[in-house]
Each structure stands twice: as C-alpha cells, then as structure tokens.
Amino acid sequence: MRNTVGFDWHPKTKELWFGDNQRDWLAEDMPLDEVNRVTKSGQHFGFPFCHSGLMTDPEYGWARAARTTSSRRS
Numbered sequence: 001m002r003n004t005v006g007f008d009w010h011p012k013t014k015e016l017w018f019g020d021n022q023r024d025w026l027a028e029d030m031p032l033d034e035v036n037r038v039t040k041s042g043q044h045f046g047f048p049f050c051h052s053g054l055m056t057d058p059e060y061g062w063a064r065a066a067r068t069t070s071s072r073r074s
Contacts, residue, residue, distance in 0.1 A: 002047040015039055022051045031055045 007018035016038040022031035031051030
C-alpha cells in the first residue's frame with residue numbers, strides 16, 4: 001500500500017477497503033488512484049514495482065511485470 005488516504009472495514013465480510021494515491025509524474029494521466037480491498041493475508045498491491053496494476057515503475061519495476069505484481073483487482 002502507498003499513501004492510504006482513507007480506509008474502512010466492510011461490516012459483513014470484515015475485509016479492509018482503502019483508497020490510495022499513486023506516484024506522481026510518471027505520465028500525464030497515469031497512474032490512476034485506486035480503491036482496493038484486502039481479501040487475504042499477504043496480498044501485495046504493487047508498490048513500488050507497479051502502479052494501478054497497469055504501469056510498471058520505470059525505476060523499480062524492472063524486476064517485476066505489473067501484471068504479475070499487483071493483486072489489487074477486486
């Protein structure tokens with residue numbers, strides 16, 4: 001997680017939902033800020049290797065592809 005600006009627990013599933021702001025200045029409209037949910041222990045949401053599950057970080061993402069790093073999709 002990076003720069004979480006708000007979070008809450010789902011009242012029935014007890015999953016953690018959170019919004020996070022992505023890294024600035026990578027592209028004009030990317031990466032996108034996002035809302036995520038934690039469904040199991042050990043999930044990785046990409047940072048610092050990729051952003052929004054779509055964009056590989058130019059400095060740190062060389063070792064991991066965005067499609068294999070982020071598990072944020074809910």
